Amino acid sequence: MNTPEPATVRAVAVSKIFNPHKANQVDALIDVDLTVEPGELVSLIGPSGCGKSTLLRLIANLIEPTSGDLTVNGKSARQARLDQDYGMAFQQAGLFEWRTVARNIELPLELRKWSKADRRARASEMLELVKLGEFAHHHPWELSGGMQQRVAIARALSFRPRMLLMDEPFGALDEMTREHMQAELLRICSETGTTVVFVTHSIPEAVYLSNRVVVMSPRPGRIVRVVDVPLGRRDDDTRESAEFFKKITEVREALRGIEGGGDPRSADVERLRSAGGDFR
Amino acid sequence: MGRADGVGGSPGLARQRARRWLLAVAAVAILCGMWEGYKALGEATDGTVLGWDLPARYDDLSMPHLTDVVARFSEPTNRGTTESVGVSVLKGAWYTLQLAGLGLAVGIAVGLGLAVLMQRFRVAERGLLPYVILSQTVPFAALAPLVAGWSGRFDVLGYEWEQWMSVSFIASYLAFFPIAVGALKGLQSPTAATIELMDSYAAPARATLFKVRFPSAVPYLVPALRLAFASAIVGSIVAEISVGRRGGLGRLILEYSQQASSDPPKVYTAMLGAALLGLVVAGVVNLVELWVLRNRPLGDVR
16 A cells, blocks of 8 residues: 555546537537546536536546546546446436336446346445435336436446546436435445546535536636635535635636636537537 | 336226226227118118218118128038138138238347347448338339249248248238337437446447347337237238238138128128237237336336
């Protein structure tokens, strides 16, 4: 244990250009430097088209960078994906309606050829972690949105990855459920020591959850500021503390410094993504 | 398996089911009533109602009494034979069902195979889909004699091509189309995020196909299967007629209609047999549907 643990994510001068040298070229990310240390929770925030989802997908190796150097757990992003060093959760829980809750959580384990008994055991363990033990044999469509999202988190963590990549996972939930889920996520991460990279639109969410908030701007997508959030242990009082509001203001001002939206091109990246352009 | 309340056999659903049965019986009763009513009206008014001539002939030759049709089932097929019409029709229906079933099985296999190929390779979709659609615009009546001519002409894996194979071939030719189109749509139905999720697990394409794409396609396949079943049955009956294959319902319909002038109720027995076959097949599809969609939210058929 003399050598320090490698950074969970290290991005150096990473760029991603969709449709290079074409009329519809989009500079989704330009020269991004980012380091995420083990156990950290880092949020990516910014207006549409700032490349925050693109950055998350680069880390996940769902797309390849156009240039730059990106390592995850000290190896290439591709190798980290093949080794399943991370779990992923999206805005839509994306559970399979034909599988029970428990069998949804077992899916990544099935793909890793775990035995049935081991899968069962881990699934019920994960269900306890997200406090849905009694819903193991329900189908996803019998659960509320918040419960479904908890199942998705349990699924992402089922094989105990060291990192969780989350793309607006609570974006579709109502405010009350959302705050509850944020507290749950922090509890789960402190229990499991998981590193999290979290994409969000919500300033309070970013500040409440994160050790650091990475503020990004569009056209071209880049990091404009990194706000440290040394708020210590979070609880319900955190949301009403002066420090919390101060940090919210700091992030908001960093976002205001960015030239505002209103440009129709801001949705380009999202549109490209949905059209499947330059996508694996 | 735990199921949330109100999803399975709730009283509302049972009442709905009972009402559906009642409606079906009522529809048949109304049809029978209209048939006999029309005949009775024609006979009573000598074919002219309020100065208007009735549009169709109502005599026993054109419209036999339903009781005669039903009674005909239990009478011998021809003078001098012992087998009743009912037994002949049932045998014919069974034979047709077998040929149609084989055609359907081949059609499903080919349809699914094509759909997987087209989903996997966009080039295949571009290249194949137009031909898949084109295949259904070829007039069936033009195709049948061509296929009928295959019998005895060539071998398939050492087996000589037989007449019944032509019937099954035509059934499969009609059945593969809805399966191919429905399955393709279903295989392509998982969202980009779902596929990304599988990629994030470094899942091989085969795992994504079997664990995600096929289950996602099931709600699309149910209506496709219903169409394919119907096409296979109709295709077999018509193919039997044009190929000249004996033993099935198609042949019976042809034979019995040739005796229409001397034995009018007989024509309708074969047609009722075909309708019965359709009902049985529809029932089978419904059972399949209930089974494959048992763990899905209600109203999940696309």
